[in-house]
Amino acid sequence: MSIRFKAENPAGEALRAWLERLDKNHGDRASIRRCRDAGAVAFQPAFVRFFISDLRPLFGPQAGAMRLAGIFGLASHLDGNKPCVLGTGDSMARQMASSRPGQSGGPRISELRFRRLLQYERDDLYRPMLRIIRALHGEANVYDLADAVYYWGDNVRKRWAFDYFPYSENR
Numbered sequence: 317m318s319i320r321f322k323a324e325n326p327a328g329e330a331l332r333a334w335l336e337r338l339d340k341n342h343g344d345r346a347s348i349r350r351c352r353d354a355g356a357v358a359f360q361p362a363f364v365r366f367f368i369s370d371l372r373p374l375f376g377p378q379a380g381a382m383r384l385a386g387i388f389g390l391a392s393h394l395d396g397n398k399p400c401v402l403g404t405g406d407s408m409a410r411q412m413a414s415s416r417p418g419q420s421g422g423p424r425i426s427e428l429r430f431r432r433l434l435q436y437e438r439d440d441l442y443r444p445m446l447r448i449i450r451a452l453h454g455e456a457n458v459y460d461l462a463d464a465v466y467y468w469g470d471n472v473r474k475r476w477a478f479d480y481f482p483y484s485e486n487r
Contacts (some may be wrong), residue, residue, distance in 0.1 A: 356383040363385055367384065390465065393446060407479045408461050410480065429448075433448060465468065
């Protein structure tokens with residue numbers, strides 16, 4: 317079974333439900349936000365409860381707990397009140413390439429920083445991705461973020477490159 321995080325499927329619904337729960341429980345959100353990597357997120361009681369009750373029945377034993385912990389840890393830094401977070405808008409790479417809202421000029425994430433991001437392996441992706449989310453002020457497409465982190469590899473890198481570079485040219 318292929319896991320895809322889209323608004324209209326069970327994985328996307330679980331992700332949205334997770335963000336709604338975190339909005340209501342500031343203590344869980346704070347403890348997850350303090351985690352330095354996906355491994356630390358995996359040992360948070362809030363994630364373990366959610367994984368056992370909602371994710372494992374949905375995806376079975378092949379769910380990839382560490383990948384999901386990374387996704388949900390990063391998602392805890394998103395602003396769920398922004399329409400672009402839960403919307404079906406631009407991919408995260410295109411969001412990185414866009415100008416800052418209300419400003420003209422270069423991309424929100426520089427080309428150099430984007431190229432460095434593409435060089436990371438999955439196990440080292442959490443911290444650089446967290447810095448990207450912070451630079452985007454918590455306004456990243458959560459479904460694209462989840463798919464990218466879960467399937468991080470050459471195919472995702474290529475897709476992101478094709479989404480970023482055409483829109484990042486100096487304006």
